[in-house]
Structures are given as structure tokens and as C-alpha cells.
Amino acid sequence: MAEETKLSRRELAKRGFTLVELLVVVAILGILATMAVVGLADKPEAARIKTCESSVQAIKQACLVYDMERGKMPKSMDDLLVENSQGVAALDGGEGAKYDPWGNEYKLEVKGKKCIIISSGPDGEFGNEDDIRSDKVKRQKAES
Numbered sequence: 001m002a003e004e005t006k007l008s009r010r011e012l013a014k015r016g017f018t019l020v021e022l023l024v025v026v027a028i029l030g031i032l033a034t035m036a037v038v039g040l041a042d043k044p045e046a047a048r049i050k051t052c053e054s055s056v057q058a059i060k061q062a063c064l065v066y067d068m069e070r071g072k073m074p075k076s077m078d079d080l081l082v083e084n085s086q087g088v089a090a091l092d093g094g095e096g097a098k099y100d101p102w103g104n105e106y107k108l109e110v111k112g113k114k115c116i117i118i119s120s121g122p123d124g125e126f127g128n129e130d131d132i133r134s135d136k137v138k139r140q141k142a143e144s
Contacts, residue, residue, distance in 0.1 A: 052132045064115070116135050
């Protein structure tokens, strides 16, 4: 019977994995997990930038709606939130629509009949290369 137990232990040892093999597998999985996390780390910032680009275009369109309804361009972001005679504001979203994804207020510049919307971008300061402007954002073509 003792001999049977020894054989079964030997058979089990041959069928199983050694500690070194298990450690190698765990190390490989750790490396793969690290690569996945590093690859996804910058995605939230890219999403904020895309959201901001869409928002500046939407606000620019709201300026045009405001002009068509009232015959003049808005002077501030607050003007876009004022309801017209039908109870509809040119810009949806209430007070929150005035802020970019980083929590900074959009800047509205009106030059004649041209409305330019500017976000200070990720750094929160206007006048830098990371500013997102409605006159610089390329319009996305609808994909079919």
C-alpha cells in the first residue's frame, strides 16, 4: 500500500506544474496586464478632447440659431441659454453646457457674423497650443 501511495505521488508530480513554471506564467500575465493598462491610460484624455471638439461645434451652431431667431449674435455664453418666445434656448444643456470637459468655461468671441468658441484645453489656460477652437476643429464626416 505504501508503494501505491508513492506511485500515485510520482504520477501526480509528473502531471502537475512546478513552482517555477507557475511563477513564469504569473510573470507573463503580469507583463501583459501592464501593457494593456499602459495602452489604455491615455484614452480618457483623448475622449475629453473629442468631446470638447464636438461641443465647440455644437455651441457654434447654437450661435447661428440664436442669430437666426433674434437677428443678432450672442454676446456671451449666457445669451445662448436664454429661452426664446417658444421657451427654447439656442443651446441645450443648461449651465453645464458653458463648461468644457475639464470644468473650464468656454470663451465666446464674436467677429461680425462669425462666432468662435474656444476651450482652454487640458491645461486650463487660454492662448496655448492645446486650446480647442471652433474655427480650427475639422468637421467630422458622417460615417455610413
